[in-house]
Structures are given as structure tokens and as C-alpha cells.
Amino acid sequence: MVTKNYPDPKLNEKLRDRYYRRDQSNPEFTKETEKLAGSMAHMCYQCGTCTGGCPSAPRSTYRIREFMRRGVLGLEEEALTDPDLWLCTTCYSCTDRCPRDLAPTDVIMAMRNLAFRRDIIPVNFLKTVTAIYASGHGVPNNDVNRAAREKLGLTRDPPTTHMYPEYIKGIRKILDHYNLKENADRIIKEREG
Amino acid sequence: MTAEHKYAFYLGCIAPNRYPGSEAASIRTSKKLGIDLVPLEGASCCPAPGAFGSIDLNVWYAMAARNIVLAEQKGLDIALICNGCYKSIYEVNHKLKHNKELREGVNEVLKEIDMEFKGTIDVWHLGELLYDPEIVGVEKIRESIKVPLKGVKIAVHYGCHLLKPKKERHLGSTENPMWVEELVEALGAETVQYRNKMQCCGAGGGVRGYDLTHALDITNEKLTNMVEAGADAVVDLCPFCQLQFDRGQIEIEEKFGIKYDMPVFHYAELLGLAQGMNPSELALDLHAINTEPFLKKVL
Incomplete structure (x- = not known):
């Protein structure tokens, strides 16, 4: 009988797993990244179209193609601890141009989500969370702006959570559901004292 | 009406x-x-x-x-x-x-x-509602104009998330769209085409907060390209891009020593001007870049 299997079951298993592995490879990282991104990163053939159109690439060491490879190879540490992970402006040029119809931008977002689970996150991201927890707005109103609004015939505070603070309770419930405020406060305190 | x-x-x-x-x-x-x-x-x-x-x-x-x-x-x-x-x-x-x-x-x-x-x-x-002929359309915008913005050249910055990723949007070309140019030309202004028009403003993805110099370097490249094409002002459809171009110019001057004095408008503000709204009704004094020279040209 013709079979594609080898007699040695260990060899069989190794060869059936078509992915390249190193000691640092974590196959779960690949799976989780793909699931969160909703994109099959392992279909990437490394053509580099993504990096070629990336506005961050010419002015930094950030290489989206490299992150795609790290995703496929399961190089979790290398990907998540690289400060360049946070240089993607999410412009989606790479996603629009990918000849494999992948979404490198969403792969970056997925990796950032995974990094946050390990408390790896720049503080400015967390400050948006605390601002929204306080007022509902990432960029809240101020007195200069209130005076200007009044002159324009607008309400001093916009008809958002600013004018209807009773809605902030619901926002806090959502954020608390994910313990986001608690984690943000904790990490900011650890970094800034 | x-x-x-x-x-x-x-x-x-x-x-x-x-x-x-x-x-x-x-x-x-x-x-x-x-x-x-x-x-x-x-x-x-x-x-x-x-x-x-x-x-x-x-x-x-x-x-x-x-x-x-x-x-x-x-x-x-x-x-x-x-x-x-x-x-x-x-x-x-x-x-x-x-x-x-x-x-x-x-x-x-x-x-x-x-x-x-x-x-x-x-x-x-x-923006898409204004362009849609079943809702408003370019013709109707043109008819609503009282003060045509004659004699100025406008560089359009589309911004990223309105059009991209293309497969999750419905607004056509993301490489060289022209529909916002049509909206601007309906106001009587001229538009210019400039190098790398669809490039990001640099602010998105948390980069403005994470690495301001990096973000501003992207903005600076766009402004250089706009100036090269002879633009008198930038128009966009996004207050965050607007903030990056407007306040960004002050930061670019501080960090890189380059001065542009390029006014930055949201399309709604330009439409307001062309429909005859007074600049004081648009709070243009809140802009970081002085809009007076531009207003003198058009009003």
C-alpha cells in the first residue's frame, strides 16, 4: 500500500508539522495572533509590499514584514518586546496592497493586544483609558473651548457625556467588566510612581 | 429649505x-x-x-x-x-x-x-453624504455657494480610516481617489495633486502619543510635498489629522526648525466659508496656524 507516512512515528509527527520551529517558537502565539487579527498570517510569502508602502519604515527600524514573519514562526518574545511594535500608525496601506489579501495592520493590533496581556504597553495608550473613565472623552473639553463654543451658539459642553454625565456610569461598567481602569492605574503607577 | x-x-x-x-x-x-x-x-x-x-x-x-x-x-x-x-x-x-x-x-x-x-x-x-447625489451631491453644493473660494490652491488630505482598509469600506479607490477634490472644487477653489497624496498624517495608531518626533516626521514629509505642489491650505475630513497638521506645524517648528504657516481646514469649515458664514462663526482663531492670510485671499 502506498502511504505518505514514515515508519518512525516521531519522525512522522515532526514532518507533518510543516512549520519551522526554534527553541523560542511558541505555536500558540501564531494561533492567537491569527485568531485575534482575523487574518491568516501564515499565508504571507514575505514579498515586502507591506514594508515598501509603510510610512513608518523609512524613518525607523520598524519592519512590518518582519513582524509578519515573527507571527508565523511563533517568535513571541521577539515580537512583543520590540519597541517598534508601537510605531504602526494603522494607516492600512499594507493591508490594502497585500497581494495575499492578508491584514498586516490587524496582525500588529493582535500582537499589541497580546503584549498588553503581559503588561507591555506604552503609557500614553493607558492615559486615554483613564481620561475616558473620568469624562467619557479621550480629549476632554476645557475653558477656552467652552467660551469659544458659547460664541458659536453651541452649548458650552457638547451634548455628549460632557453635558449628560449620567451616561458615564455605563461607560465605567463596560471598562470595569474588563478590569481595564484597574490595570491601567496599576501599570501607570508602576512606571511613573 | x-x-x-x-x-x-x-x-x-x-x-x-x-x-x-x-x-x-x-x-x-x-x-x-x-x-x-x-x-x-x-x-x-x-x-x-x-x-x-x-x-x-x-x-x-x-x-x-x-x-x-x-x-x-x-x-x-x-x-x-x-x-x-x-x-x-x-x-x-x-x-x-x-x-x-x-x-x-x-x-x-x-x-x-x-x-x-x-x-x-x-x-x-x-463627507460621503455630501458627495452622494441621492443625498446632496456636488451640484447642490455648488448651488449653495455664496462666496466662491477663488484664487486659492487646496491640497486634500483624505486621511486613512475613511477609505482603508478598502475591503471593509465602500468608497472606491484608495490609491488615487478624487471625490474630495470634486467637493472642494465645488466651492470655487482649485485643488493640487501632490506627491504621496494618500500617505498617513502620522498621528494614528497611538504614534502621536508614543513617539511625537516620529509622527511629526511623517507630517513634515506631507507638508513638504504639499508646498512643492503650490498649496495655500490643507483640507481634511478628520479633526485628528487636522490637529496633527495644525498643531503639528508648531511642534515641527520647535523640533525641526521648519516653518510652513499652512492653514489647515476641516471640509465643513471651508464649506461654511463658501456658504457665507463669517470666520468668527467658525472659531478659526482656535487654529494653531493663522488663517488670516488665507481668508484675505478668498474673502
Whole structure:
């Protein structure tokens, strides 16, 4: 009988797993990244179209193609601890141009989500969370702006959570559901004292 | 003229809290064109797709869904004027409508605040409503103009999240779109084509907060290309891009020693000017870059 299997079951298993592995490879990282991104990163053939159109690439060491490879190879540490992970402006040029119809931008977002689970996150991201927890707005109103609004015939505070603070309770419930405020406060305190 | 098309006006953060002229202009100019923008009480930050999406996509979905449900409860489609908000509100609305698993997850969280995402409304950028001939259209905009913006050249900055990713949008070309140029030319102004027109402003994805110099270097490249093409001003459809180009020029001067003095307008502000609104009704004095030289040219 013709079979594609080898007699040695260990060899069989190794060869059936078509992915390249190193000691640092974590196959779960690949799976989780793909699931969160909703994109099959392992279909990437490394053509580099993504990096070629990336506005961050010419002015930094950030290489989206490299992150795609790290995703496929399961190089979790290398990907998540690289400060360049946070240089993607999410412009989606790479996603629009990918000849494999992948979404490198969403792969970056997925990796950032995974990094946050390990408390790896720049503080400015967390400050948006605390601002929204306080007022509902990432960029809240101020007195200069209130005076200007009044002159324009607008309400001093916009008809958002600013004018209807009773809605902030619901926002806090959502954020608390994910313990986001608690984690943000904790990490900011650890970094800034 | 009575308004035929009514939308819940989702404001976001930067327009109402930094460039309120865009909010005022959107409401007034739209009214003249048959669009009624009514307040969406209790709306919050969209939330910022770069910051929240990076931290936890699930929180981003749930927070955006809350804003969408507020409009569902009013029985109105949402109209908004910011590309970042468009990414959050349009994209999450679309995802939740078409992904049952995601929708159920979000609704479990929303249940805690007595809300439910039903998927009954659509989300639009005011720019696309203005361009749509079935809603407004370029012709009707041209007819509404009292002060044609003659003698100025405008560089259009589309911004990223209005058009990209293309497969999750419906607004056509993302490599060389021309429809916003049509909207600008309807005001009597000239538009210019410049190198790398579709490049990002540099602010998105949390980069403005994470590495300002890096973000400004991208902005600086765009401004150089606009100047090279002879632009007198930048127009965009996004208050965050507007902030990056406007305040960014002050920061570019501080960091790189380069001065542009290039006024930056939201399309609604330009439309307001062309429809005869007084500059004082647009709070142009809140702009970081002085708009007076530009106004002298057109008014």
C-alpha cells in the first residue's frame, strides 16, 4: 500500500508539522495572533509590499514584514518586546496592497493586544483609558473651548457625556467588566510612581 | 429649505472639544443642503481606535457598540465628521452586524447596562453624504455657494480610516481617489495633486502619543510635498489629522526648525466659508496656524 507516512512515528509527527520551529517558537502565539487579527498570517510569502508602502519604515527600524514573519514562526518574545511594535500608525496601506489579501495592520493590533496581556504597553495608550473613565472623552473639553463654543451658539459642553454625565456610569461598567481602569492605574503607577 | 435627511450627529472628541467650528459649520451647512444633524445625547469617545484597539479589541467593540446603540434607540442613522470615529463606529457596526459570535459577546457586556446591539442603523461620514447625489451631491453644493473660494490652491488630505482598509469600506479607490477634490472644487477653489497624496498624517495608531518626533516626521514629509505642489491650505475630513497638521506645524517648528504657516481646514469649515458664514462663526482663531492670510485671499 502506498502511504505518505514514515515508519518512525516521531519522525512522522515532526514532518507533518510543516512549520519551522526554534527553541523560542511558541505555536500558540501564531494561533492567537491569527485568531485575534482575523487574518491568516501564515499565508504571507514575505514579498515586502507591506514594508515598501509603510510610512513608518523609512524613518525607523520598524519592519512590518518582519513582524509578519515573527507571527508565523511563533517568535513571541521577539515580537512583543520590540519597541517598534508601537510605531504602526494603522494607516492600512499594507493591508490594502497585500497581494495575499492578508491584514498586516490587524496582525500588529493582535500582537499589541497580546503584549498588553503581559503588561507591555506604552503609557500614553493607558492615559486615554483613564481620561475616558473620568469624562467619557479621550480629549476632554476645557475653558477656552467652552467660551469659544458659547460664541458659536453651541452649548458650552457638547451634548455628549460632557453635558449628560449620567451616561458615564455605563461607560465605567463596560471598562470595569474588563478590569481595564484597574490595570491601567496599576501599570501607570508602576512606571511613573 | 426643509431638511429631508435626518441623522444622529456623532461628535467624537477633537471636533467638539478642540475645533468646535467644525461642529457648528457641519450643522449649519448641512441644514442648507437638506441634512438635519440632531444631537446624540450621552455619546462618548468612539473610543480612539489606535489606543483602545491596541489594548483590547473586545473593549473597543463594546465601547463603540454603546455609542451605536444610542443611535439605534433614536431610530436614526449616524453621521460623523472624523475618520478615527468612522473607523470605530462604522467598522464595529459592520462587524457586529455580520459576526454573530462577536455580537453575542458584546451584547453580554451591554446587558450589564441594559443595552442591546440590534444592528438596525447605518453609519456614514458626512463627507460621503455630501458627495452622494441621492443625498446632496456636488451640484447642490455648488448651488449653495455664496462666496466662491477663488484664487486659492487646496491640497486634500483624505486621511486613512475613511477609505482603508478598502475591503471593509465602500468608497472606491484608495490609491488615487478624487471625490474630495470634486467637493472642494465645488466651492470655487482649485485643488493640487501632490506627491504621496494618500500617505498617513502620522498621528494614528497611538504614534502621536508614543513617539511625537516620529509622527511629526511623517507630517513634515506631507507638508513638504504639499508646498512643492503650490498649496495655500490643507483640507481634511478628520479633526485628528487636522490637529496633527495644525498643531503639528508648531511642534515641527520647535523640533525641526521648519516653518510652513499652512492653514489647515476641516471640509465643513471651508464649506461654511463658501456658504457665507463669517470666520468668527467658525472659531478659526482656535487654529494653531493663522488663517488670516488665507481668508484675505478668498474673502
